[in-house]
Amino acid sequence: MSKNYYIGVMSGTSMDGIDSVLVDFSSGNPQLIETYTEEIPSHLFKGLQRLSQPSNDEINRLGRLDRQVGQAFAKSVNGLLKKAGVSTSDIISIGSHGQTVRHMPNLEVAFTTQIGDPNTIAVETDIDVIADFRRKDVALGGQGAPLVPAFHQQVFSKPTADRVILNIGGIANITYLPQDEQPVLGFDTGPGNALVDAWIQQSQEEPYDNNGQLAASGASDEKLLKHLLSHTYFSQPYPKSTGKELFSQNWLEQQISEYSHLSVADIQSTLLDLSCHSIANDILKLSQSGELFVCGGGAKNTELMKRLKALLPTYTVETTSLLGVDPQWVEAIAFAWLAYRFEHHLPANLPEVTGASREAILGARFPAK
Numbered sequence: 001m002s003k004n005y006y007i008g009v010m011s012g013t014s015m016d017g018i019d020s021v022l023v024d025f026s027s028g029n030p031q032l033i034e035t036y037t038e039e040i041p042s043h044l045f046k047g048l049q050r051l052s053q054p055s056n057d058e059i060n061r062l063g064r065l066d067r068q069v070g071q072a073f074a075k076s077v078n079g080l081l082k083k084a085g086v087s088t089s090d091i092i093s094i095g096s097h098g099q100t101v102r103h104m105p106n107l108e109v110a111f112t113t114q115i116g117d118p119n120t121i122a123v124e125t126d127i128d129v130i131a132d133f134r135r136k137d138v139a140l141g142g143q144g145a146p147l148v149p150a151f152h153q154q155v156f157s158k159p160t161a162d163r164v165i166l167n168i169g170g171i172a173n174i175t176y177l178p179q180d181e182q183p184v185l186g187f188d189t190g191p192g193n194a195l196v197d198a199w200i201q202q203s204q205e206e207p208y209d210n211n212g213q214l215a216a217s218g219a220s221d222e223k224l225l226k227h228l229l230s231h232t233y234f235s236q237p238y239p240k241s242t243g244k245e246l247f248s249q250n251w252l253e254q255q256i257s258e259y260s261h262l263s264v265a266d267i268q269s270t271l272l273d274l275s276c277h278s279i280a281n282d283i284l285k286l287s288q289s290g291e292l293f294v295c296g297g298g299a300k301n302t303e304l305m306k307r308l309k310a311l312l313p314t315y316t317v318e319t320t321s322l323l324g325v326d327p328q329w330v331e332a333i334a335f336a337w338l339a340y341r342f343e344h345h346l347p348a349n350l351p352e353v354t355g356a357s358r359e360a361i362l363g364a365r366f367p368a369k
Helices: 042-051 058-084 118-125 135-139 148-156 194-204 210-217 222-229 249-256 264-286 302-311 327-343
Strands: 005-010 018-024 031-038 091-096 099-104 111-115 129-131 163-168 171-177 185-191 290-295 315-319 364-366
Touching (some): 005 327, 018 327, 031 327, 058 091, 111 135, 129 327, 148 327, 171 264, 185 194, 290 302
Parallel strands (some): 005 091
């Protein structure tokens, strides 16, 4: 059987690296062949963080970072090709998510912006790029996110069990896959790693809380946790999506300004509980029991997983490894799948998830030649 190779490349809201995956669709289902991660250079990481906050000279910085992120994505893809020993001519196309710098789906004129110039990726890899997946859904009145539930439905649904797929990146999102013929649901629950990362970066100058060790050493403050959970986003009905624009470092500093008596570890623990409680609350609204499979960077956080299990005693809580897919690569594989859907003129959004008025083929082609 001839190979049917696609590449998925993405950097999530945590901006902790650029994941590239080589995926074979010759059997109809995605088969992961090879993986590669390119670190985001510190100057680029800092530039993206600055761009995530409104300030001056944004258009020039946006244009420059758009090219630089495109170059970094291309470097990741080329690293993957070298590692896999595969020629560019073997690849049908690259599905590129880009780096989200603004996600404003609830404005009167809604928009979402991902940078990482696809033309630059196409030129520097010599492979066609399919990108700009979110804006068609927004044009159809949808949130433009999350897009992975359609992929989760194809690869993870089970006819004899209610399943929830939980992706914990900077923002956490869930996909509910009911065992009956009910529609698939999915939405962003709120912060995943965004706030715990922001706090440890600010207080300890560490990129992230390894295995949740700092959080585990602290004691959550019930009053602060209740205050954080009172944010209106958590009580909004779905379809809904969010980003670091809402759960930003500035917002965090405002919320904890009256809690300076708490230790660094106590605040870290409370922020981890905010992620876990907001996730668990939304899961229990969908179904009182079932199977939960976690993917994304949060799946590596043992303290986070422990707290989720405690909050969801009627669920079996595992990572997607149990389903045969390493949690780190699920989202990147999904963007290879989105490129595959585009090439085959197939819709890739779920209107019941995003709120779009209809199904649609997502993305646009940026040819290498």
